[in-house]
Amino acid sequence: MSWNEYYAAHTMTAEAAAALIHSGDRVVVQHACGEPSHLLDAMVANAAAYENVELVHMVAMGRAEYAQPGMETHFRHNALFVGGTTRAAIAQGRGDFTPCFFSDVPGFFETTLPVDVALVTVTPPNEDGKCSLGVSVDYTLAAVKHAKTVIAQVNRNMPFTHGPSTVDVTDIHCFVPFDAPIIPLAPPKIGPVEEAIGKNVAQLVRDGDTLQLGIGAIPDAVLKFLTEKKDLGIHSEMFSDGVVDLARAGVITNARKTLHPGKYVATFLMGTQKLYDFADGNPNLYLAPVDYVNDPFVIAQNDNMVSINSCVQVDLMGQVASESIGPMQISGTGGQVDFIRGAARSRGGRAIIAMPSTVKGKTSKIVSVLDAGAAVTTCRCDVDYVVTEYGIAHLKGRTLRERARSLIQIAHPDFQDGLKAEFERRFQTAY
Numbered sequence: 001m002s003w004n005e006y007y008a009a010h011t012m013t014a015e016a017a018a019a020l021i022h023s024g025d026r027v028v029v030q031h032a033c034g035e036p037s038h039l040l041d042a043m044v045a046n047a048a049a050y051e052n053v054e055l056v057h058m059v060a061m062g063r064a065e066y067a068q069p070g071m072e073t074h075f076r077h078n079a080l081f082v083g084g085t086t087r088a089a090i091a092q093g094r095g096d097f098t099p100c101f102f103s104d105v106p107g108f109f110e111t112t113l114p115v116d117v118a119l120v121t122v123t124p125p126n127e128d129g130k131c132s133l134g135v136s137v138d139y140t141l142a143a144v145k146h147a148k149t150v151i152a153q154v155n156r157n158m159p160f161t162h163g164p165s166t167v168d169v170t171d172i173h174c175f176v177p178f179d180a181p182i183i184p185l186a187p188p189k190i191g192p193v194e195e196a197i198g199k200n201v202a203q204l205v206r207d208g209d210t211l212q213l214g215i216g217a218i219p220d221a222v223l224k225f226l227t228e229k230k231d232l233g234i235h236s237e238m239f240s241d242g243v244v245d246l247a248r249a250g251v252i253t254n255a256r257k258t259l260h261p262g263k264y265v266a267t268f269l270m271g272t273q274k275l276y277d278f279a280d281g282n283p284n285l286y287l288a289p290v291d292y293v294n295d296p297f298v299i300a301q302n303d304n305m306v307s308i309n310s311c312v313q314v315d316l317m318g319q320v321a322s323e324s325i326g327p328m329q330i331s332g333t334g335g336q337v338d339f340i341r342g343a344a345r346s347r348g349g350r351a352i353i354a355m356p357s358t359v360k361g362k363t364s365k366i367v368s369v370l371d372a373g374a375a376v377t378t379c380r381c382d383v384d385y386v387v388t389e390y391g392i393a394h395l396k397g398r399t400l401r402e403r404a405r406s407l408i409q410i411a412h413p414d415f416q417d418g419l420k421a422e423f424e425r426r427f428q429t430a431y
């Protein structure tokens with residue numbers, strides 16, 4: 001049977017595909033903006049037919065209806081990262097959170113999380129019978145390889161991306177043609193605080209550096225302040241529209257990269273149509289699985305690797321809480337530690353945690369101790385630079401006393417007196 005015949009024979013409606021999911025199955029859903037929303041809608045519409053289907057998903061950018069009240073007996077969400085649409089489900093016990101480094105996730109499909117069904121979005125097949133996983137390769141390629149049943153929404157709006165991001169038509173068990181816009185992520189709002197943070201981070205970035213940009217408003221905002229740099233490169237878990245602007249301005253060229261020179265390397269993309277148009281068929285984009293892109297030993301092969309991530313709180317020892325507010329899980333480790341460790345091993349590398357000094361002006365994000373129950377994402381031995389709108393604290397290789405002093409210097413002035421009093425209690429010396 002030719003691949004065209006195979007494709008035609010395995011094409012069906014979303015309703016027919018949903019009937020291939022069974023009670024008790026573990027279903028892995030493609031990450032972030034690659035989410036096959038039409039398949040999820042059909043699965044949720046068929047909820048009455050299922051009991052205890054486990055949905056393994058990382059950032060759920062769609063409506064996550066399977067995690068809403070009333071769905072508990074049908075679906076159980078297993079979040080590898082908690083996002084805006086799934087925070088309530090985890091906080092209210094309708095789902096679970098699995099702590100993980102993003103780079104470890106593909107391996108779970110061979111160990112603790114064997115996959116029954118993978119729900120993915122692909123491009124229509126090319127002339128060689130290959131479909132691209134488009135904007136999200138990450139753990140999705142491994143899910144396709146390991147799932148007993150692979151159900152694909154074939155969406156002509158999905159960019160065909162280059163790199164090890166394609167699957168053969170025969171790797172997929174059923175095709176559901178359905179065009180929909182790729183889920184957009186709006187560019188972050190940049191106010192005076194983000195601007196000041198961006199300017200401070202820019203001081204740590206040198207011409208020829210290779211950048212990783214984390215998730216959230218701050219890492220993307222930083223790009224706006226790099227317009228004077230030259231020959232920057234990208235090796236990042238993800239990137240967004242800001243990279244397209246700097247590429248068009250000739251600031252990001254990837255020319256001096258020591259690994260994959262000339263290429264934008266990432267494992268997934270989140271942005272607007274501008275980014276997706278940039279990605280479609282771009283021979284300079286290398287979208288690869290997360291166990292390659294986020295492997296600290298791969299990252300470290302980039303000289304002058306600079307990682308830029310954000311967090312929730314930093315304590316005076318330099319412990320970084322990035323994923324929970326006290327015990328409440330609000331996101332995940334993602335690639336933060338993968339990249340901080342990769343940057344640490346890179347020749348000339350720097351790892352930056354950048355954050356506003358306060359939560360909406362009300363409480364300090366630099367604290368004497370983390371909120372009770374908070375998860376430490378980046379430990380005090382891994383932390384390198386911490387940046388706020390008030391400056392830069394370099395912590396790596398510094399004593400606890402030096403760390404506390406430099407963190408207090410970049411705390412919001414309204415909270416410095418309290419932190420200084422804690423310093424004097426803890427170190428038995430005047431600040």
Ligand code: COA
Pocket residue numbers: 213214215216217218237238309310311312313322323325330331332333334335336359360364365
């Ligand atoms: N105390 C109380 N609430 C806090 C807080 C704190 N110390 N810090 C943040 N919050 C709240 C915010 O007010 C916001 O609440 P809202 O949604 O009600 O407005 C919410 O937590 C999210 O914070 P915000 O700063 O708006 O998020 P962001 O989109 O800028 O993302 C992180 C920041 C830390 C959540 C994000 O960078 C992250 O998940 N990091 C960990 C993973 C990572 O670094 N991955 C990188 C590789 S992709």
